[in-house]
Amino acid sequence: MCLGIPGEIVEILPDRTDLAKVDVSGVRRAINVGLLENERLQPGDWILIHVGFALSKIDEDEARAALDFLEGIGQAYDDELAALRDSSIDRG
Incomplete structure (x- = not known):
């Protein structure tokens, strides 16, 4: 079963603005935020992943x-x- 889960943005990665470090129940991972390019995202915002x-x-x-x-x-x-x-997401 695959779920959409909420995560809190901790950091927008400066070298890859399409990636954000996100905390999901204590698990921190880089998440692709490119689909939300028209949103103003910042640390503290919540996203559905x-x-x-x-x-x-x-x-x-x-x-x-x-x-x-x-x-x-x-x-x-x-x-x-x-x-x-x-x-993991390749920060390539």
């Missing part, structure tokens, strides 16, 4: 509600976090 790509910018209340729900479904969320933890 699927397979390493930011799909949309969301507000903190929506992010918290989604995280509460995802944590409540158990194994599928744990599997998604494990996949995120094991992934």
Whole structure:
């Protein structure tokens, strides 16, 4: 099962503005934010992530509600976090 999960932007990578370091429940990874090029993104913003790509910018209340729900479904969320933890995006 693949989920869209909320993550908080920690840093926009200065050498690759299409990438942001994002924190998802304590897991930090570079996420491609290129699909949101028309959004003004900055540290502290929340985004919805699927397979390493930011799909949309969301507000903190929506992010918290989604995280509460995802944590409540158990194994599928744990599997998604494990996949995120094991992934990486080439900063090439």
